[in-house]
Amino acid sequence: MDITKIQGFNFPCPIRFGAGASEELADYLRSNGLSRPLLVTDATVAELTFFKQIKISLERKGIRTEVFSEMHKNPVKSDVLKGGAIFHETNRDCIVGIGGGVALDVARAITLRVHHKRDLFDYDDLIGGDKYVTEEVPHFIAIPTTAGTGSEVGRSAIISEDESKKKRILFSPKLMAKIVFADPLLTMELPPFITAATGMDALTHNMEAYLAKNYHPMCDGIALEGIVLIAESLETATHKPDVASRAKMLLASLMGAVAFQKGLGVVHSLAHPLSSLLDTHHGLANAINLPYGMQFNYEGFENRFDKMGDAFGLGSAAGNRVVDHIFEMNAKLGMPTKLSEIDVTKEHIEELSKLAVADFCHPNNPKPVSKEDFKNLYQRAL
Numbered sequence: 604m605d606i607t608k609i610q611g612f613n614f615p616c617p618i619r620f621g622a623g624a625s626e627e628l629a630d631y632l633r634s635n636g637l638s639r640p641l642l643v644t645d646a647t648v649a650e651l652t653f654f655k656q657i658k659i660s661l662e663r664k665g666i667r668t669e670v671f672s673e674m675h676k677n678p679v680k681s682d683v684l685k686g687g688a689i690f691h692e693t694n695r696d697c698i699v700g701i702g703g704g705v706a707l708d709v710a711r712a713i714t715l716r717v718h719h720k721r722d723l724f725d726y727d728d729l730i731g732g733d734k735y736v737t738e739e740v741p742h743f744i745a746i747p748t749t750a751g752t753g754s755e756v757g758r759s760a761i762i763s764e765d766e767s768k769k770k771r772i773l774f775s776p777k778l779m780a781k782i783v784f785a786d787p788l789l790t791m792e793l794p795p796f797i798t799a800a801t802g803m804d805a806l807t808h809n810m811e812a813y814l815a816k817n818y819h820p821m822c823d824g825i826a827l828e829g830i831v832l833i834a835e836s837l838e839t840a841t842h843k844p845d846v847a848s849r850a851k852m853l854l855a856s857l858m859g860a861v862a863f864q865k866g867l868g869v870v871h872s873l874a875h876p877l878s879s880l881l882d883t884h885h886g887l888a889n890a891i892n893l894p895y896g897m898q899f900n901y902e903g904f905e906n907r908f909d910k911m912g913d914a915f916g917l918g919s920a921a922g923n924r925v926v927d928h929i930f931e932m933n934a935k936l937g938m939p940t941k942l943s944e945i946d947v948t949k950e951h952i953e954e955l956s957k958l959a960v961a962d963f964c965h966p967n968n969p970k971p972v973s974k975e976d977f978k979n980l981y982q983r984a985l
């Protein structure tokens with residue numbers, strides 16, 4: 604099977620996948636009677652050639668676009684409100700999110716905002732806010748430009764409070780994209796660091812989902828295949844990208860996001876505080892913590908590690924080599940292997956551990972994780 608060719612499949616939503624898939628957008632909009640999309644992207648992608656080309660090709664087919672790209676690196680409520688206002692002011696009829704996790708989160712949150720007028724955080728899933736998501740939402744289309752978060756197949760958006768920067772989660776099944784155009788050509792120019800860091804985020808999703816304690820055999824199968832694809836392609840995609848390696852990473856990223864509806868674990872709980880406290884890139888934070896978190900999980904789950912070892916191509920009984928293999932992967936990708944390399948000091952550990960134990964991911968870790976465990980893990984990774 605040539606995965607670089609455009610193919611379609613329907614899981615968990617309609618997906619057009621392959622080199623050039625994003626060129627189908629104009630015809631898709633036309634055939635759905637849509638002609639005034641709000642293109643939601645971040646300021647960096649807005650300046651890239653492929654984004655300008657998408658815009659020009661839509662305009663050529665008589666589709667009148669409006670671009671919204673005013674968003675913070677960690678997007679906040681006022682970004683979403685601004686985007687929602689522009690949707691109405693410019694009389695839009697659908698939303699197309701084009702970008703990485705941030706742009707797609709903002710696009711999805713605007714999709715919610717357009718016909719839901721309560722305070723945005725009344726819809727916070729952690730306080731049961733999805734019960735207020737009662738109105739229709741505009742037609743939402745997602746086009747990923749990185750291979751990491753897999754946000755294009757998600758149903759939630761993480762948006763922070765403007766002042767406190769506290770992260771809130773907006774969730775509703777209605778926020779699933781009506782269609783995803785996953786085009787590896789849009790990821791060809793990603794620089795090596797972003798490719799490696801976002802790729803390690805995707806790997807962390809697949810591994811943590813596979814180990815998560817909830818029962819979800821379908822997600823287990825998807826996660827293992829996600830690991831296979833990453834093992835085959837991340838190094839090439841980072842150092843010598845070709846369409847095949849980019850395509851495999853884009854698929855693995857989609858698969859990781861589907862798999863982690865089963866849950867994540869200790870590694871994401873170690874990573875999140877580094878981003879909130881020290882602004883560490885999410886993928887980088889996962890990359891560094893992944894081998895340490897996996898070392899913590901190994902004992903008692905040897906069979907699961909054997910399966911992951913097999914997926915990495917290490918052989919059928921090589922679970923005990925998985926941790927070392929991840930260290931080696933990080934080294935080959937040019938990722939740091941110690942927290943001290945990203946300016947974490949032992950003075951940070953108390954605060955990091957406090958935030959980590961309050962994080963929402965580790966309750967799904969296969970083993971319970973205490974504040975003391977988090978301290979030890981940070982200490983070991985220092």
Ligand SMILES: [Fe+2]
Binds near residue numbers: 752804807808889
């Ligand atoms: Fe992640």
